Amino acid sequence: MDLQEGLAYSLEAEGYSIIAASTMEEGEEQFRKNACDLILLDCNLPDGSGFEFC
Structure with a gap:
């Protein structure tokens, strides 16, 4: 099981x-499709980083 x-x-x-x-x-x-109360981001995504997303 991954993180x-x-x-x-x-x-x-x-x-x-x-x-x-x-x-x-x-x-x-x-x-864009869903309302979110909290987003947990990984800083090592395959196509960018959570920092960029933020």
């Missing part, structure tokens, strides 16, 4: 709704 899956599993178990993305492009697409 993304582990975090999603733990947060869902606490009742949170999760939208996961593995790339900056996917994340930007999901951000």
Whole structure:
């Protein structure tokens, strides 16, 4: 189980709704489509960094 899956599993178990993305492009697409209260970003994405996304 990778870090993304582990975090999603733990947060869902606490009742949170999760939208996961593995790339900056996917994340930007999901951000445009969905209202978010919190975004957790990885600083080492395959197509950029969480810092760029932020």
